Every structure is written in structure tokens, then in C-alpha cells.
Amino acid sequence: MPGFKMKPKKRRRSGFYCDKMGFEFLAYKGLETGSREVVSHVIKQDKIIFAFESSLNPGNEEMGKHLIKHGDGVKDIAFQVEDCDFLIKTAKERGAVVVKEPWVEQDSHGKVKYAVVQTYGDTTHTLIEYMGPYKGLFLPGFKEPLFEDCLLATLPAGGLKFIDHIVGNQPNDEMVPVSDWYEKCLMFHRFWSIDDKQIHTDYSSLRSIVVTNYEETIKMPINEPAPGKRKSQIQEYVDYNGGPGVQHIALNSSDIIQSLTFGTGGSLISSLGYPSALAPPPTTLTPTPTPAHTPV
Numbered sequence: 001m002p003g004f005k006m007k008p009k010k011r012r013r014s015g016f017y018c019d020k021m022g023f024e025f026l027a028y029k030g031l032e033t034g035s036r037e038v039v040s041h042v043i044k045q046d047k048i049i050f051a052f053e054s055s056l057n058p059g060n061e062e063m064g065k066h067l068i069k070h071g072d073g074v075k076d077i078a079f080q081v082e083d084c085d086f087l088i089k090t091a092k093e094r095g096a097v098v099v100k101e102p103w104v105e106q107d108s109h110g111k112v113k114y115a116v117v118q119t120y121g122d123t124t125h126t127l128i129e130y131m132g133p134y135k136g137l138f139l140p141g142f143k144e145p146l147f148e149d150c151l152l153a154t155l156p157a158g159g160l161k162f163i164d165h166i167v168g169n170q171p172n173d174e175m176v177p178v179s180d181w182y183e184k185c186l187m188f189h190r191f192w193s194i195d196d197k198q199i200h201t202d203y204s205s206l207r208s209i210v211v212t213n214y215e216e217t218i219k220m221p222i223n224e225p226a227p228g229k230r231k232s233q234i235q236e237y238v239d240y241n242g243g244p245g246v247q248h249i250a251l252n253s254s255d256i257i258q259s260l261t262f263g264t265g266g267s268l269i270s271s272l273g274y275p276s277a278l279a280p281p282p283t284t285l286t287p288t289p290t291p292a293h294t295p296v
């Protein structure tokens, strides 16, 4: 379940994913629900959930500092877990930096435990543990969405199913230490690895190690640049991002043509601009992969 942190116009940006990609509004929190620091619009399509968030007050350091340093980009990748305390204790013992110790939030629908751990660059992982069945729309504090897109009922399904993988780009020689961190601190294992002989163009090369959780429901390719005729696309990302960070979120589709032509009246011709339209509008992104039935 990814969430997007941004400022301003989060409603319009969440609407973009509804109008162009077939998401529906799921939940909301903001001043109307008693949330005085953060406003959040949550959208959903099959197993994919995005939460678009923005600060309500000036001086929000968590969002502001990240936007100043990195511009638009991913801030956090959250995982649903079975035992938050155990994972945080283990990660700490193995050298992980814990940004926020476990805490609990609850409302009339149930109780949820959270914790936040640091990963590459300024990226973090939020761990989310449901302490019993949660009967609310999303998470404690969230209420009915403020908006409903009346056009959606007239459109075909978007065809997007789940988050396939989330890529983290690293500077040179950082791929192995970062993938080792996932193996050591979050008990992931290597799923696949490739070198620059396999992924390259005439000018740009990269190396990648894909790490995954025990049940292999979460895929996290960790990339680094490799020498080529010109600067690697990975190094270009790192330069423009101001350090390592999340490069892209891949979404599984049951029918790529259907997903590509969503919102275009079914015309591939009018969807030719889609790849550029797909680039997320300016935003700071907080992705949370789909729930995994694993320790992490």
C-alpha cells in the first residue's frame, strides 16, 4: 500500500490516479476528521493503496526537509508485519537505525501498532501490525473519502492488481551493503541478481540485486551504476535525487493494453502520451507494499 506525501494539491494528484489509472477514493483524514497536522487522501485499486499526504501547517520538518533535499520522491516504504516489536528489536540488535520506536494508534474500528526504521539514504520503512482485525476503511483516524469520482462508474476497470516491485537506486559500490542490510536487519534474502553484462544499453549500464521477504511477496531491486560509454541512468538518478532513493514503483496489470488505454476511451493513439502522463505529478512519495504474510 503506497502513500504519497506532497504539497500542495494532493486532492488533484490523487484524482489523477483515479481519472487516468482507475483508482477509487478509499479513505480520508484531515481537519474534518480531527487531524490537525496532516491531510491524507487514500485511493485504492485491487490490492494497491496509495495515501497522498500533505502537511497542514508551516514548518513540518519531516516533509519539508525531504522536499528541500530531494525534490519530488519517495520518503517511506511501509510493510505490514506480524510482530512489530520483535522485528524492531532484531533490526536494532543487527545495527539498524530505528527512527520511531513502536507506538499504537486506535479508533472504534481497532488497534494498529507502528514503528519506523531507516533504510538507504533518507528513505524509511514503516512497519504496520494489525493488533486484531481492523474493521475500518484503512487505518485508525481515517474516515469516509471526501470525494467520489462520478466518471469512474462509466469507465472500464483499470486492470492494475498489485505492487510488483519497488526499486531503490544507490551510488557506486553501495548495492551490496544495502542488500546485505535487508538480509541482516529485515531478514530478507536475495531473490535474483544481475550485472552490467545483462542490463545495459550502448551508453548506460547498471547492476542489481533483488531482495525479497521470506514468502517472496515483496520484491525490492537494489541498483547501482556500472561503467558505460556515458553516465549510468542510476548515477543520473542519484545525482538529481541528491542521494539514494526509490526510482520507481512497478504495478502488476492483468491487461497492459487495458491499463494503458484507461481514461482514453480505449484509444491506443490517444494514450501515446500516457507514459509521460504516468510520471507522478510533483510529490513526495511514501509507498507501502501490499500486506505480506511474513515476519516482514
Ligand SMILES: [Fe+2]
Pocket (backbone or CB within 6 Å): 165, 167, 248, 250
Ligand atoms: Fe521495474
